[in-house]
Amino acid sequence: MNFKRIHRLWKQQGLKVPVKKAKKRRLGNSEGGVIRRSAEYPNHVWSVDFIFDRTEDGRSLKILSLIDEFTRExxxxxxxxxxxxxxxxxxLSxxxxxRGIPSFIRSDNGPEFIxxxxxxxLDFIEVGTSYIEPGSPWQNGYVESFHSCHGALKRDQ
Known part of the structure; x- marks a missing residue:
């Protein structure tokens, strides 16, 4: 049975057919997001984030990853x-x-970063901060993509 047949049977029986909802497209329109401030040259924007893992004995590990958004290094x-x-x-110092001083550092609002x-x-050496909105990892897409490409690294929410 396909979707159209089920839809027709529901209608014949007078049942309320569920309305298909359109998927919301999130663009990450925050001031600190990737779309508003994209890297234009090496050392322009660095992205930093933490991921968490556990050792065999259950102790937690915190992994800080820092990448250059332009070179993806x-x-x-x-x-x-x-x-x-x-x-x-x-x-950072x-x-x-x-490596030189970047123009901006993009991060979430974690306690270490704020x-x-x-x-x-960062104010003293005049490096701009570009914080993403809470709960918006797509605004820090380069470092999140780096985490997802490396299967050994996993994120605990």
Whole structure:
């Protein structure tokens, strides 16, 4: 039986036929989203995000991934039990010395990324922040795509 036959039978029996809903298309129109501020050259926009995993004994791991949106190169992949804002500042300062300073860093609104230490550090060296809207991972699409391409890395929500 196909959909059309079932639809016709429902109508014949006087049943209410469910209306097919159109799928909403999300464009990520936030100020910090990929569509509004796309990378135009290397070191223009870096994307950073965390993913979580567990070891065999059940202890959690936190994996920080940082990519250059223009070149799609993975700049850093740090693994640890926990990361604080100070840890992120230390990592970014080392990367800025070796790779140069980006114009913007795109991230979600996680506690590590919005900490006073990180915000004051980025303001001091004049790196713009591009925060995505909460619950909108498609606005940070390059790093999310990087996570999905690497099957060993999985995201716990």
């Amino acid at each position: 993975c700049i850093a992949l740090e693994v640890g039990r926990k990361f604080t804002g100070d840890d992120l500042v230390a990592l 080392d990367l800025f010395v070796s 900490s006073k230490a990180v915000r004051s550090f």
